[in-house]
Amino acid sequence: MLAAPVTVPYVRYSIRSAHWWLARAFSEVLKKSNLEKDAVDGLTVSSFTLAPDTAIGLTQHLGLSPRWLDHVPLGGASAVVALRRAARAVQAGDADIVACIGGDTNHVDSFRLTLANFSQFARDAVYPYGAGGPNASFAFLTAYYMRRHGAKREDFGKLCVAQRANALKFPLALFKKPLTLQEYLSARPIAEPLHLFDCVMPCAGAEGFLVLSESKAKSLKLPYARLLGTIERHNAFAADPVQMRAGWAIDRDELYRQAGAEPKDMDFVQTYDDYPVITLMQLEDLGFCGKGEGPAFVRRHSFTHDGSFPLNTSGGQLSVGQAGAGGGFLGMVEAIRQLTGEAAGRQVKKAKLGLVSGFGMINYDRGLGSGAAILGTAKT
Amino acid sequence: MERQKRKNPVLRTRLPTLPPAARSRVALGLTAAAALGRFELQQCRDCGTVQYPPREACQKCLSTNLAWQKQSAEGEILAETTLEHSNDLFFRERLPWRLGLVKLDCGPTVVAHLHAAAKQKVRVRAMLDRAGQAVIAALPQQETSDMADDRQLREFTCDPKHRKILVTDGKTALGQALIKELVSHQPEIVWVGHAEPWKKFAGFEEIRTLPQVTLVPLDVTDSKNVREVAAEIAGKVDIVVNNAEVHRSFGIANRPGVESARAEMDVNYFGLLRLAQEFGPAMRSRGADGRSSAVAWVNLLSIYALANFPPHGTFSASKAAAHSLAQCLRAEMRPAGVRVVNVFPGPIDDEWNQLLPPPKLAPAALARAIAGALRDGIEDVYPGDVAQEWLARWRDNPKALERELSA
DSSP: OEEEEEEEEEESOOSSOHHHHHHHHHHHHHHHHTOOGGGOOEEEEEOSTTTTOOHHHHHHHTTOOOSEEEEOOOGGGHHHHHHHHHHHHHHHTSOSEEEEEEEEOOOTTHHHHHHHTSOHHHHHHTTTTTTOTHHHHHHHHHHHHHHHHOOOHHHHHHHHHHHHHHHTTOTTOSOOSOOOHHHHHHSOEEETTEEGGGSOOBOEEEEEEEEEOHHHHHHTTOOEEEEEEEEEEESTTTTOSSOSOOTHHHHHHHHHHHHTOOGGGOSEEEOOOSSHHHHHHHHHHTTSSOTTOHHHHHHHOOOSTTSSSOBSTTOHHHHHOBOGGGHHHHHHHHHHHHHTTOOGGGOOTTOOEEEEEEEEEEOSSSEEEEEEEEEEETTO | OOOOOOOOTTSOOOOOOOOOOOOOTTTHHHHHHHHTTOOEEEEETTTOOEESSOOSSOTTTOOOOEEEEEOOOEEEEEEEEEESOOSSHHHHTTOSEEEEEEEETTSOEEEEEEOTTOBSEEEEEEEEOTTSOEEEEEEESSOOTTGGGOTTGGGTOOOOTTOEEEESOOSSHHHHHHHHHHHTTOOSEEEEEESSTTSOOTTHHHHHTSTTEEEEEOOTTOHHHHHHHHHHHTTTOSEEEEOOOOOOOOOSTTSOSSHHHHHHIIIIIHHHHHHHHHHHHHHHHTTTSGGGOOOEEEEEOOGGGTSOOGGGHHHHHHHHHHHHHHHHHHHHHGGGTOEEEEEOOOOBSSGGGTTSOSOOBOHHHHHHHHHHHHHHTOSEEOOHHHHHHHHHHHHHOHHHHHHHHTO
């Protein structure tokens, strides 16, 4: 079961270190669940800027003594993978209550430094090429997708505009102004065909949630969501010259089989949305439409929380901000809120089932990690 | 390409910045090949898989038995973008910047700098960037006459076009061949050094009448003279071609005293040191001075700098000393993005190599190789068959070459 979804309010720049943000996420989780520190006996940590520390350093930093610990540095795939590991630990009895936290700080110059040293391949074979960071890599994928599948900028724009509308109902989103399609289209180019509103804004922030057994959640009187199915796959389709699909395409049947559900049963979807083209890739690979049918799917649906296909209902990273590895948690935390009825003005009506997708680590020319989870309400 | 207008000397000169220089050690294999103008990628010796980016093991069979091998440079652009934003100072000053994702015929997909005329089918090259590290650039498949003028490509090359060049010795056959060759590349100006200016030398009139050429009295053994010439032109020189050399045959036992060896060292080693001390600092300050910035320093070394050739033993030693100093100069010029190009010819077809059998390198061929290296951005030049063979032998087994040369 998943409970106690928290978001530490994001800021564009922070003078604090990652430890501060992760400490805040952890203490918010405790506050929300009314638990003492020592009651949490399992911990997963996801962060880029925690270096030179890893999860184990954080235990001493925060005075914790968990009997189960995992460091999950998988960027946008972190939350799904952390959930999978934590759920198995709880299932096996290795821990009773696991806190999964993810977040990063963002100093004025830390994004550049993260890019320059993101991975060996990035340092050797991407960063010396204009130092555009992920913008350049995703510009390639977007350009290729547009040419191959006939997507227009308007299609990506429709997603961005809808997500902004969702974000206006999420008080913690960093973007507070409505976005029109015209503004989207006329924004300055960053790396053709990407323009300003196609790119996430790096920021500081943290997210967290608890994983625990149903009996524990009930005895603690915590509202909870249920994990119904989940998959994970890394470096899938390595021989594809350009990334147009990822691990979901291999494992999605298994995902729906576990959950006993089909794509059409999902009441909302939280994709990993660092760039809108990646949302289309996920919708295709997760079976909401066929490969290359993303543009038609977008034209057919509306994506606000009250639309025909509620998507990234808190605004996604594109409108909330990308808090490093916290970005991988944003959709998960929002899904728990939706399924425990905490989503306030952006609540998807009668939401029973939701799908959360994670995608992370542009190591060289593509994202390596993919994962997904189907969550349901306590009653499912 | 238009020639650059004369700069207002009161305005600030743009300071040199470098593109990101950090590489893993294994990735320096690409740099080693690019320095020679070769395109090589890692290939597994066991299963033959070609891979990129460089790795410590074969991604197919996990063998660590990997070699850098020449690969087909043909490829196709899968996707392209133009950066309008960069997180790095060097690129921020040079936006917009065109990049492509290129599928190579030999297998891997590579991120590449895209020449403005590169469309669909391309030919890639590993080139050194201003940081001295290799990058992959995709060029049009067919060579065009103005290809080298590309704004991005010019950041990787040291093209003599529109640049101001100093050739340190115009008196030798090579010097005169160099001047004629460089003049054909549309330089802005070629200063030609000549020691003992009161003596007219063969070919003097022909060189003097070339419109691009200005003769300057220059004796690299004279510290005061070098300083005076530098005071006049060092702030304007974009490319130094130091071809001044003294070459005497014989080794140790067949020549009494140290006078000949000292003369060789005075020109071949100390001459380079004097020039580098007087011209280096000014060139370093102009490493990013517009489209025709200070860009290269060429040293005429010798293949004998790699391993001593006993019949020309003291000459070999002086060139080895110069080679070592050139490595120091290279390190000192790198922060400014000024490339030090070392040229390692085999025997040149001149009077000092009279007793060596052919093949010998014609001065005009050597001059073409030097100009070509500048245009193509190559750092280590081994022109001609003899140099290529010695290089191959030396890379294969330096000890074996020592024995072969002393036979």
